[in-house]
Amino acid sequence: MNRELLLKINAMSKSFGTTKAIKEVTVELYKGEVRALLGENGSGKSTLMNMVAGLLQPDAGSMELAGNAYAPKNVVEANRCGVNMIVQEMSTVEGLTVAENLFLGNEGEITRLGICNKPLMHAKAKEILHSFGLSDIDVDLDVGHFPFEQRKLIELAKAVYAHPQLLIIDETTTALSQNGRDKLYQVIRDMRGDGRTVIFISHDLSEVLQLADSITVFRDGSYIDTIGSVCATEDKLKSLMVGRELTGKYYREDYDGACTGEEVLRAQGVHCADSGLADISFALRKGEIMGIGGLTDSGMHELGQVLFGAQKVDSGEVKLTAAGKNIRTIRDAIGGGVAYVSKNRDEEALFTQDSINNNISIVSLRKFSKPLRLRPRAEREFTTKHANAMQVKMASIHQHVSALSGGNKQKVALAKWIGKDSDIYILDCPTRGIDVMVKASIYDLLSRLKEQGKSIILISEEILELIGMSDRILIIKNGRVSGELHRSRELSEEDVIQYMI
Numbered sequence: 001m002n003r004e005l006l007l008k009i010n011a012m013s014k015s016f017g018t019t020k021a022i023k024e025v026t027v028e029l030y031k032g033e034v035r036a037l038l039g040e041n042g043s044g045k046s047t048l049m050n051m052v053a054g055l056l057q058p059d060a061g062s063m064e065l066a067g068n069a070y071a072p073k074n075v076v077e078a079n080r081c082g083v084n085m086i087v088q089e090m091s092t093v094e095g096l097t098v099a100e101n102l103f104l105g106n107e108g109e110i111t112r113l114g115i116c117n118k119p120l121m122h123a124k125a126k127e128i129l130h131s132f133g134l135s136d137i138d139v140d141l142d143v144g145h146f147p148f149e150q151r152k153l154i155e156l157a158k159a160v161y162a163h164p165q166l167l168i169i170d171e172t173t174t175a176l177s178q179n180g181r182d183k184l185y186q187v188i189r190d191m192r193g194d195g196r197t198v199i200f201i202s203h204d205l206s207e208v209l210q211l212a213d214s215i216t217v218f219r220d221g222s223y224i225d226t227i228g229s230v231c232a233t234e235d236k237l238k239s240l241m242v243g244r245e246l247t248g249k250y251y252r253e254d255y256d257g258a259c260t261g262e263e264v265l266r267a268q269g270v271h272c273a274d275s276g277l278a279d280i281s282f283a284l285r286k287g288e289i290m291g292i293g294g295l296t297d298s299g300m301h302e303l304g305q306v307l308f309g310a311q312k313v314d315s316g317e318v319k320l321t322a323a324g325k326n327i328r329t330i331r332d333a334i335g336g337g338v339a340y341v342s343k344n345r346d347e348e349a350l351f352t353q354d355s356i357n358n359n360i361s362i363v364s365l366r367k368f369s370k371p372l373r374l375r376p377r378a379e380r381e382f383t384t385k386h387a388n389a390m391q392v393k394m395a396s397i398h399q400h401v402s403a404l405s406g407g408n409k410q411k412v413a414l415a416k417w418i419g420k421d422s423d424i425y426i427l428d429c430p431t432r433g434i435d436v437m438v439k440a441s442i443y444d445l446l447s448r449l450k451e452q453g454k455s456i457i458l459i460s461e462e463i464l465e466l467i468g469m470s471d472r473i474l475i476i477k478n479g480r481v482s483g484e485l486h487r488s489r490e491l492s493e494e495d496v497i498q499y500m501i
Contacts, residue, residue, distance in 0.1 A: 003030040005067075006197050007052070007166060012061030014047055016403050017395045021047040023221045024061070029166075032195040034188055036208040036229075039218035040241055040435040041407025042393045045201050046088070048218075049168050052199075053085035054078035066165070076105045082165035086172050088201075088406060088433055089346040092151045094144035099125035101143050102158050132157040133183065148344055149180055149296060160187055167191060169200040171406065171433040173207060177296035177461075185211065203435045205234045217241055238436055250440055251468025252447055255489055259471045261286030262322070264455050265338075265424055267307065269316035275302030276479035280316070284424070289446060289456045291470030295500055296461060299479040301343055304428045304459050308340035309333045334363060336424075339417030341410075343428040343459075349413040350401050357383045357397040359412050363420045386419040387412070391441065407438035414445065425449065428459040443469060463493045475499035 007029040014022040022044045029035055037045040050056040052063065054072030063070040065081060072078035078085075092101045102125050103110050110121040125139040134153060143151060152175045159167055169188075173181050188198050188211055202208050208215060209229055217224040217240040224240055263283045270280040276299045284290055294300040305311045307318055309329045318327040320336040327333045333340065342348035350359055360383040361368075368378035383397050390411040394404065401412055410430065417425060427446075431439045446456055446469060460466050466473050473496065475483040483499030485491060 003033070005029075006031045006033075006065065007070075008064040009048070009052070010062045010064070012048065012051060012058050012063070014044075014051060014056065014059050017399070019395050021221050022051075022058075025218075025221075025223045027216060027223060027226075029197055029199065031165075031197055032192055034192050034198045034200070034211055034213045036212035036215045037199060037201045037218065038203075038205075038208065038215055038237055038241055039224075040437050041405040042220075043218040043241070043405075043435075044221040045218045046170055046405065047221075049085060049170060049199065049201065050087075052078070052166075053083060053168055055085070055087075079105060079162060079164075083168070084159040084162055084164040084166070085168040086152070086155050086159055086170065088171035088174075090148070090151060090344075091155055092143045094142065096143060097140050098129075098137060098143050098146075098154060099139040101154065102128055102139070102161070106162070128157055128161045129154075132160065149176055152176060153180055153183065156184060156187065164196070166197045166199070169198065171201055171203070173202060173204065174429075174433045180296075203433065203439075205237055205436075208237070209234070241435065242437055251443060251464075255487060258486060259285050259288035261288060261453070261455075264321055265307070266319050266321050267316070268319070270303075270306060270313050270318065271315045272302070272306055272311060272313045275299055275306065275311055277303060277306065277313075278479045280306075280476075280479075280481060282474060282481065283321070284455050284457060286455055287450055287453045288471050289450055289458055289469055291466035291473040292457060292459045292476060293461070293463065293466045293473055293496060293500065294476035294482075298476040298500070300459050300476040301428055303476060304340065304342075304426050304457065307333075307426055307457065308338060310340070334420075337422050338424045338426065339420065339422035340426045341413045341417070341428060341430055343432060345406070345409055345413060345432075350409060352402040352409075353400060355398050356387055356392065356394055356401055356404075356412055359401055360386055360397075360416050360419055363416055382419060383415075386415040390415040390418070390445075407434035410434055410438070410442070414442070418445075422454070424455045424457070426457045426459070429461060430458070431460075431462070431465065463496050466496065467491050467493070477501075 005028060009025060009027045011024045011026055012022055013024050025048060039045045051058050054075045054077055072081060099121050103121060110117050122139060129135060129137050134157060152172055173184060191198050209232060212229045214226055214228050215232055216226045264286050265284040268281050271278055292300050306313060309327045309332050323336060325336060346352050361379050368375045368382060387397055392408050392411045401409055431442055449456060458469060471487050473485045474481055477500060485495060
């Protein structure tokens with residue numbers, strides 16, 4: 001079958017300091033194709049796509065789009081050439097309304113003689129969202145008013161409205177509920193049906209095999225291979241990604257009974273109207289991994305914030321049992337040895353425009369402080385030790401976190417609290433948007449923390465992760481605890497799902 005070439009990437013290279021992120025990569029993509037990009041975190045796939053989308057400029061190499069030279073200097077220029085990208089993290093701009101975000105970079109549609117026609121913008125914005133099944137979103141509200149998932153759907157609606165010939169989707173499904181994923185999957189299928197092209201980056205191998213026509217694998221900044229999805233298996237893809245057959249355990253393999261350690265944290269009758277939580281009560285024990293699951297909008301993510309003191313409760317309490325102290329603020333939580341890693345990594349877990357050094361040391365400054373001054377050498381030794389322990393791929397501890405891959409950002413977020421020697425870890429979707437090898441290393445870390453007597457609350461949208469890692473699982477539905485399940489070899493996804501829906 002003859003296929004019409006849409007995009008050709010010729011010997012593209014990109015470095016960040018001494019780190020060679022992309023090494024002379026050549027790839028061809030065709031019209032009407034859904035192409036998945038796979039690779040470990042830091043393999044270069046997002047960097048390459050950022051250059052295609054005009055977010056980064058290559059150091060060497062060239063591109064051709066539909067037979068013409070293509071070298072976008074920025075995102076707006078790429079959009080005008082018919083290339084749009086939905087990035088992994090947030091790209092909507094707070095301080096602007098939903099309507100203003102929808103037309104950001106394309107203001108010509110709603111301006112006359114340099115003046116914005118606000119009624120026209122409002123009407124067109126409502127039309128765009130209505131066509132995408134998002135009629136309940138008020139286009140005149142600041143986009144910061146909406147949760148992460150709705151903001152990602154707004155980005156997707158904007159991209160679809162632009163009718164691009166090439167749509168790049170970077171790890172977006174990890175931020176979406178099943179309803180949101182269904183919308184995205186339909187967009188992908190519709191574009192393929194129209195003869196347009198989709199590139200999507202995902203670490204969900206079952207999703208890749210379900211959606212992609214072909215799969216390109218990267219490793220350490222280099223192109224490895226492209227294979228048809230009909231010829232691929234999850235094991236073959238994993239081997240291509242890491243360069244060897246994967247062996248060893250993934251989830252926990254122990255099933256030695258209930259956790260009987262002393263109680264370390266208790267939530268009692270927690271009500272929080274803003275988060276929709278009602279009458280939440282449970283106790284966490286020393287050395288326990290307690291999973292919390294539910295649908296995206298069940299309230300489980302908000303519960304993590306309440307437990308860390310980041311959201312105030314209307315009634316009830318969260319108490320550190322041994323100390324007999326309530327957690328009302330973040331200061332209370334940190335002072336009581338509680339750590340928290342948010343699902344929204346870039347905006348709530350890290351200072352992305354600051355160094356790895358400062359991100360890891362920020363909660364542990366007293367360890368290397370003297371009156372009125374820090375001990376920089378001690379700080380550097382501390383952050384280097386914990387960055388290396390987490391195997392962060394970096395040029396140095398002075399590198400900005402924004403330059404790291406998603407998996408390495410997550411390692412920095414975890415290293416911060418490991419360095420603090422926290423006793424209780426609240427981890428909200430800690431493996432979101434990271435590859436199979438980093439996932440395995442995080443699962444191993446959780447097992448080691450458990451062995452050390454640390455207590456972990458694992459909030460996750462991945463049912464197999466909850467089953468594989470938890471001693472006990474609480475299911476949250478409509479802001480309430482709907483079920484409790486204990487670790488068992490016989491525990492299945494169906495057992496968990498029945499309490500969610």
